[in-house]
Every structure is written in C-alpha cells, then in structure tokens.
Amino acid sequence: MSNNSVFIEKLRSSGLRPTRQRVQICKILFDRQKTFHFSIKDLAKMIANDFSEKVSLATVYNTIHAFKKRGYLKEISINSDKTYFDTNTSNHHHFFNESTNELIDLENNEVGKINIKKKIPGKKIKSVEVLVKIANSN
Amino acid sequence: MSNNSVFIEKLRSSGLRPTRQRVQICKILFDRQKTFHFSIKDLAKMIANDFSEKVSLATVYNTIHAFKKRGYLKEISINSDKTYFDTNTSNHHHFFNESTNELIDLENNEVGKINIKKKIPGKKIKSVEVLVKIANSN
DNA sequence: CACTACTTTAGAATCATTATAAATTCTTAA
C-alpha cells in the first residue's frame, strides 16, 4: 500500500505530470508485491472497476507507452494475438501457460547459463530471452 | 528447382487441393535451400511479382494458416508490430537483428543445453525457445 | 488569478486480420 507520493515521484522523475488518471494507473500497476503481466485490455478493465472516473483508452495507451519508454515497463510478445506488458523490467525469462494464457516469471538465476555457440560477425548480443511454453501434464 | 508434383503431393498429403494459387505459394515458400522467414505482406508482394495471376489476400491468409495447422510452417512473434512465419519447422531458436529486422535461425545444436531450474507443478514443458536480439557492434 | 504548456478525451483514421457470400474450380460418380 504505497502512498501516492511514490507514484507522483515516479511520474515526475520520468517527465510525466501526475494527473489523476496517471496516478490511478500507477496504483494498479505498481502498488503490488509481485510482477504484474497485463494486456491493455486487462488494464482498461481494471481501471473501469477500481476507479469511479472514466479514463479514455487513448490515455491508457499513452501512459503505458510513456512508462515503457522510460523503462518502467517491458513489452512481451508471445504470439500474434496477444501482447503483454510486464512490471518486471529486469532481464528475465518466462513460462507461458498455454492452458490459461498466463505468463509466469522465470528469473535469470532460475535458468542455467545459456551458451550461444553460433556467432554473427559484426553483431553484438543485446539480450537473450527464453520462453518456455507449458501445459497441463495430465 | 523442385517440380510441381512435389508441391502437389505436399498439398494433397495435407488434405489441401492443389489449386494454381496454392501451388504458386508453395513455389515461393518451399522451392529453396535455406529457411525462409517472411511476413504475410512480404509473401503477398512476392506473389504479385512472380506470378502473372493475382491472388487475393484472403487466399494467402487461408493457405498460410492451413500450412501452419498442418505443420509445414511455424509462426514466430518477435514484437508487437511484426509476426513472421518460418519454413523451418524444427525445434530451433532465433537471432533477431534489430538493425535490419531480420530473423536468423539458431539451430538447437548451436545453443548449449538449457537448464530450466524452476518447475511448475502439474505442468509439462511443451517447448523452450530462445530469442537472441543482436545489433551492429560498431 | 492568468497564462502557457501539457493532458485528456471522443471520435475518426489506419492497419492487419477475419468473415461473408457469390462466382469459380475441382473431384468424382455416373
């Protein structure tokens, strides 16, 4: 249960004015212990439920993109029909539960060292991400 | 330079009738040595260039999705704004060249064994894919 | 308070993809 000043500071520090709408979005995104994986649609729904005031979709998009640009969110592409944002901006991997369409974090230290044997001349590795698709064992 | 009967057989064996359009699409997709990574837009352009007869976009989508369903193509999601199809249907990984938006195959044997230490109870691993983003070293 | 720059908003525009339904083509059993 952070208080608003944390969010206001977070917004200010990234060059965004702390408006009612943005503070509300911050509460939903960042007022929690665990990583939050969400689609824009998820988020819009939660705003509609948690908040008496309506927030336009354009504002949701604008704010999320600003946070992404500032490094407060990462975007994750799993498949063509769904894109997620992730409040965990560390370098990390994911499980994707195909039965429930749920993303689960896999921290860097939960995956053994990844050895990329093939090299591409003149190119440098920017990131290495693992996606593990899972489904019910039965 | 395969001859058409190869494609016709490929189509037939997967329950698709060998129409002019599908055979032409097969030529573009499968008449080559190396893996082909493409977007629907890429493919539609190539059809327009290589083929005197027009093929509707709906047919391109239908055929690609049928091939995907039959296991002749894989779909790869790199980021929200581009989805690729891949003629390499083996279990494999990718480099993504951020400078050129180009995908490069990384075969399974070009990546050391991947050790997923975290387990999810009641779930079975369906696939493990690595995406390595690269850019010019300069 | 008054001014300015930033922000929000509804609605329009765009773009990829999917759906529809009529016209065409393929298959196969006379």
Place this chain on the structure above:
DNA sequence: TTAAGAATTTATAATGATTCTAAAGTAGTG
C-alpha cells in the same frame, strides 16, 4: 465426358487493436 456437389477463391465488408486529431480541460508558474 459430364453433371452435381464440395471445396476454393475472390471482392468486399466487418472487426479489433492501435494511433491520430483537434477541441476542451488541467497543471505548473509567477
């Protein structure tokens, strides 16, 4: 070979996500 039925293609409309626009509202500053 042909006729009938099934599958396919096609143009076009519909959908859905995202982005754009421009007008109305709000925050920061002095």
